[in-house]
Amino acid sequence: MTVAVQAGDLHKRLGSTQALAGVSLTLGDGITGLLGPNGAGKTTLLRILATVLAPDRGTLRLLGAQPAERSERALIRARLGYMPQEPGFHQRFTAFEFVDYVAILKEIGDRRRRHDEVRRVLDLVGLGDDAQRRIKALSGGMRRRVALAQALLGDPRLLILDEPTAGLDPEQRLRFRELISRLAEDRCVVISTHQSDDVSALCHHVIVLDRGASVFAGAPRELCDVARGRVWLADDRSAGARLSWLTGDGRHRHLGNGPPAGAQLVEPTLEDGYLLLLAPPARAAA
């Protein structure tokens, strides 16, 4: 595995909040999914990996270089693509103009080469025909694709995407998965998301953050295994379940440590594992 990100004991305080409290990770080629509740520190971690924020403490190497060093940081940034959670757009720019503006700041060649590159990434995200439309005239999903397009400029070795599928319709999400899985064949992609099915479908590696700390790191299958033998269906709500809900077929799906005798155990999903990992032990059934 080629190591693209190597972080040790990262700490970051934002105001009075300890956003990261000792996160360590090593990431190589392939897709890594970051899961966690709101405020878990996902976005802070991604901002640090994107060199937007500097950690208060800890070690960090990106693409074999140290972002703390100014000269190395510029070189890392040239080989890094970042899509923020709320990218922001210049509404009066066309999609082409906006991506071109980013391409200039990314120092992508002369004018002709840069424009070729802008057209390439807009085609990649399916916006080739809408390149000359103003951003304010684009839908929310199309704007997300503009944000993704700018992240792909220069064929980056490290791609950091903060909630890239938010606001995309099902078809767009499938296209996104297809594109990202293709790109991840020879680079490191880190995705933060609340969509556990995106993680199941795409990621080779999952990290679950909670209150600034990593509480799980492993393969998606291993996160499913957290819930193995702890998910069952029943006609009624079970008192011993930590979480339960009424499903569409009229039966109750339960998550917990003690399925009653004779309960119908079912195959756990990644979401089951995630919920059991983070559910407070004493929480009563909903």
Added chain:
Amino acid sequence: MSTAAIAPLPAPVRRAARWRPPEHVLALARIEGRRLVLHPVFLAGAVLSVGFVIFVWATPDDRLLGMLVSGYVVLPLSAAALIAANLGALRSRRDGTEELYASLPRRRSSRTAGQLVGLLWTLPVSGVLLAGAYVLASGGVLEGPRGGPVPFDAPAAVELAQGPLAVIALGAAGIALARVAPMAIVAVLLVIGGFFLEFELTYWIVGQQTIEGRSPAWVHWLVPVANDAVETARPCPPDILARIANPPANCRSIDLHHDVSGLAWHVAWLAAATALAAGAALVRSLVVRLSLVALVALLALASALAAG
């Protein structure tokens, strides 16, 4: 699972010794310059300046012609450049793109440099405006409503430079202002305040009668364009009389000159203020930035005091 660290990044390439404008700054300047001159506020300023030119030309008061030949008519355009450049410099903050830009190799100073160089795109606009004003003032093509064309000497370089430089200077001030006080309303208030100072406050303080409709010298030093025309009325020269179909019996022309030496000092002060404003926009340190702004204010004060 075996792991292999990625190959270290190559060492930074040392820049060539011979300086030339960085490609990315020129590319940004092309975008910023085009957006500036097509900005609705800038276009409104251009329309106001055209209106100002026509108003001055059509007003039967020859003393106002000094405004045409001094570049005074680009003042609305200069004010518009200040606001439009300020809005351009605040764009990333307003649109929430700062986080994205912070992840890119080129820093904020590159964008600011692009915006500053982009101010050069205003030159064709101010140039066309001034050329039109000269044509009207000279009467070479059009005859004014004063009963004849108005002769004046060929304009000095400082007269020509004053208007376009004022547009660039106020544009640079707008960009610097965005770094010091990142709120669009500040630029608007500054323009309103400048207008008030020039046209209203001085009348109120000094009294219109005593200054005969003109602001005192110290205010003239503070405004971007000085207009200290020296006017001499004289009988129409024969060559002009020959070009007019029915010359009035009392045909008189106004010979307008400017105090070129005084204008040169004003242009020098304008250029210095532009350079300091550009420096204040570019530097990263807040202390240095504020110091440069203070230096501009000090320079203005010293100039005003020297002018009496």
